[in-house]
Amino acid sequence: MTSPESIDSDDFRQRLAEALPSANIPTLLLLLHQFTGEERWLQAPYIVDRSRWDDNDSGGLPDAIQDEVRAAALDTITAWRAGKPIAKPDLTADELIRMMSFSESSKIPQEYAGLMMHRLKRYSGAAPEPVALKKGFHALIIGAGMSGVVAAFRLRQLGIPFTIIEKQDRAGGVWHSHHYPGCGVDTPGHLYSYTFASGDWSMYFPLQEEVEGYFNRVARQTGVEELVRFGTECVSTRYDEESHTWHSRLRLPDGSEEVLVTNVVISAVGAFTTPKFPPIPGLQEFDGPMVHTSKWDPTIDLHDKRVAVIGNGASAMQLVPAIADTVKSLTVFQRSKQWAAPFPKFRKKVPESVRLLFREVPHYEWLYRLRLSWIFDSQVHETLQKDPEWPHPERSINATNDGHREVFTRYIKEQLGDRLDLLEKVTPTFPPFGKRMLLDNGWYKSLLKPQVELIDGPVNKIEGKTVYGPDGEKRDVDVLVVATGYDVSRFLSPVEVIGRQGVTVREAWDDDDSQAYLGTVVPNFPNFFMLYGPNTALGHGGSFIFTVECQVDFVLSILRQMAEFSLVEVECRQDVYDTYNQHIQAMHQKMIWSHPGMSTYFRNARGRIVTNSPWRLVDYWKLTRQADLADFYTVPKAPNSQHRTESVPTEFEYTADPEPYHFQPGSTSA
Structure with a gap:
């Protein structure tokens, strides 16, 4: 661009x-x-x-x-x-x-040819055919982050009227709200880009400010920015079954409220929105500055201060190297160990x-x-499949995964040198890729600094400014940083979504048991679509932006068919939804994320994997290219008509093919 x-x-x-x-x-x-x-x-x-x-x-x-x-x-x-x-x-x-x-x-594999041609076409700027929906049709997009911007851009390309709202004062989503020291992407910038918009990145793995600038620049250059109602929050949205419309209660910048009525709602609120605080006694009463990495306060002075960091996940691994030379002392409490791979282009x-x-x-x-x-x-996915004949399932899931373990362990040893005490503390016992795979941006070298201490265990309690470790050891600190991630299993938590018969999405999901068909649609919530929904995250690596673009294509396919067949309501079938989710959980049981040797935010309280996708990207692209109305109940536009039509539902079955499982929505073939 x-x-x-x-x-x-x-x-x-x-x-x-x-x-x-x-x-x-x-x-x-x-x-x-x-x-x-x-x-x-x-x-x-x-x-x-x-x-x-x-x-x-x-x-x-x-x-x-x-x-x-x-x-x-x-x-x-x-x-x-x-x-x-x-x-x-x-x-x-x-x-x-x-x-x-x-x-x-x-x-x-030849099957990737279509995907690559699709990307190449998008890179070259090809525009889709416009959609002619009925007069008065209107959509609401909630959020102007990475997902909301692409949804608005594509709807605008197709000539579909919409309103887009954003509760912050500018676009960028989490890349605007998250600005802790060291914050950046662990995906190459040239891949962490829309297919339709170049990035002109200054670093191969850009930091937060540049990523936020990219999304804002795309929003501005595509004309999306001028359409966003900033400082506007969707408090709740309720489906009206009689009119087949959504009634969304919006809180405006001045604190007043209005109700916006639209035919369709597209949620782009994301998953990294609700900070997770561990249930540590005394945490909220800490007698000093305390900040969560998701709500970083730039006015907090870390210079020459005694700082404690709770957590050692992705945000902590970025934060610690960035502040280690600023503080007087830095104590990191790790609840569990993490794998971190070499990062040759870090800050390059x-x-x-x-x-x-x-x-x-x-x-x-x-x-x-x-x-x-x-x-x-695409390369890693096949290495994350469990080999039932593998003789060492406690440490790895197949021969390739065991090779990864050897490579990463050797790298850790090289980084730590003669610090054998640290080697035991940081080397995980579970297989690589079992939890989110991190990149070493100086983490291991930071642990060698004399002012940095790693405590292998969670915080037990906090009294005043004293933080107690797992064995009763205590550290007096001036500043407390909570780097414990987000409540990612409760999708759609920022908005109260109310579907048929007044049932909320939290009730439909029994709180945290989030599920969706293709991560996008849920029964009893007609004409409602979510981007970055359950089971869409790429635990096997790659750019999530393309996954969202696939979801947007899927939504646009539905809207195009609503126009073609004069439909006022499209709702995912319950049997399709159930069968799909049973299918992907069966896939997960054959993959690394169901390995019992680690705790991970990929799983909810029931042990069901709710964040990660089991699909290769080529599979998910094929599944979302064209929505099949056989997977939905539909209501045609007709005076006083509430009749819902249906067709043959989707059937999913395993194949004997050595490739990952495939199926075609709306058909009986896998």
């Missing part, structure tokens, strides 16, 4: 030459093949090494070969810039799979010259992002 700079030919060639030494060699090889049409760029001596953990900038090629690739790229891109046509401007699905398989030195800047390459040569960016989507979205 950035505009090309005005650069003359000589200056462009010079700046391109400055960029290429830092460019990604496998991506340049793909670009050379596409631009020249020459097969040699996908053959020896340019065969790249396989890389599992990063984007493999060098491709593992000798320096002389890398220099040859860069020199060819310089001439080829300069010629294209001067007007030479691209030899293969429209890649076929087969060719794209062949190219990507070459760049990864790994056979990418994208050179200005390479940023120009991304901006000025969109084909390079598209191919680079496609490679990232395979490396980070």
Whole structure:
């Protein structure tokens, strides 16, 4: 979405030459093949090494070969810039799979071709066909964070009238509200981007301020920002069965309220909204500054202070290295251990010259992002399946997972050196990826600092400014930081959602037993859609943004069919909902997150996995491309009509195929 700079030919060639030494060699090889049409760029001596953990900038090629690739790229891109046509401007699905398989030195299954072509089409800015809904149709989008912005953008593209509200004073969602020291993404920025909007990231893994700026810039450039009613909160929304509309009670910036009536409600409130505080006696009476990482107070002075951090999850691992050299002492209380993988591009800047390459040569960016989507979205999933014949289920779930354990353990030993006391404290006993996989942004090195102490156990109680550990040890502190995460199992908690017969979604879910069909729709809540719903999080890695885009496509498919068939109500069938959730839980039982060796926020109080998706991204993309009305009860537009139509419901069955389980909604085939 950035505009090309005005650069003359000589200056462009010079700046391109400055960029290429830092460019990604496998991506340049793909670009050379596409631009020249020459097969040699996908053959020896340019065969790249396989890389599992990063984007493999060098491709593992000798320096002389890398220099040859860069020199060819310089001439080829300069010629294209001067007007030479691209030899293969429209890649076929087969060719794209062949190219990507070459760049990864790994056979990418043919079924990914459609997904990659879909992404490539989105990257190039293709717009969908507009939707003609009945006159007066209106939708409400709750939230202008990452999910709300894409929903508003897509609805606007299709010409669907909507109102979008946001309780904060600007867009960005959690990236606006969360700003603790060290806060950032653990997904590459070029992947943590909408398919329709480039990021122009200054760092390969950007920090909070830049991520927030990205979402606000996209909202502004797409025209969404000017439509958002900021400072407006949805307190409750109630479905009226007679009129087939939702009545949403909004709290306005001045404290007054209004009721907005819409045909559809799209919740984009997210999951990281309600902080979780541990039930520690005396916590709320701490006699000093106390702050949760989700509600960081920048006025709190940490300089030369005795600080205690409760928790050692994702936010703590970012916070501790960021403040360790500021405080007088830092005590970390860990309830459970965590795996953290090497993070070679931590705080690594994208050179200005390479940023120009991304901006000025969109084909390079598209191919680079496609490679990232395979490396980070798709490779890990198969390694998270339990091998029932594996002889060491207490430490790992299969041979590959055991190999991961060896790699990560060796890395921890390298980081800690002779601190064997710390090695025992930080090395988990459960399998890697069993809990959220973290990236080491200096965590292990921070633990070696003389002013940093790790206590292996939870806080027992707090009295005044004294924090008591699990064995009665006590630490007097000046500032208390609570880094214990969020109440993620209670989806939709920021809004009271009331469906048929006055039943709230909390009652429908028995409080925290959150479920949804495709993470998006729930029976007895017609015309209500949620983004980032239950069982959509990517525990196997990758960018969640694309998952949300898939959900939005699914919602738009339903709205398009509401227009086509003159429907006023669409509601998920109970049997479809039940069968789907039984199916994905059966899938989870074969995956690592049901391993009994750890506690995790992935599971609710009943032990059911409510956050993570069991699907590969390609599976979820296929399932959400087109909604099947056979999975829904529908009510057509007709005077005084309340008749609900139905068709053959979805059936789900396991296949003997070695690939992960597949099914097609609305059919009887798996």
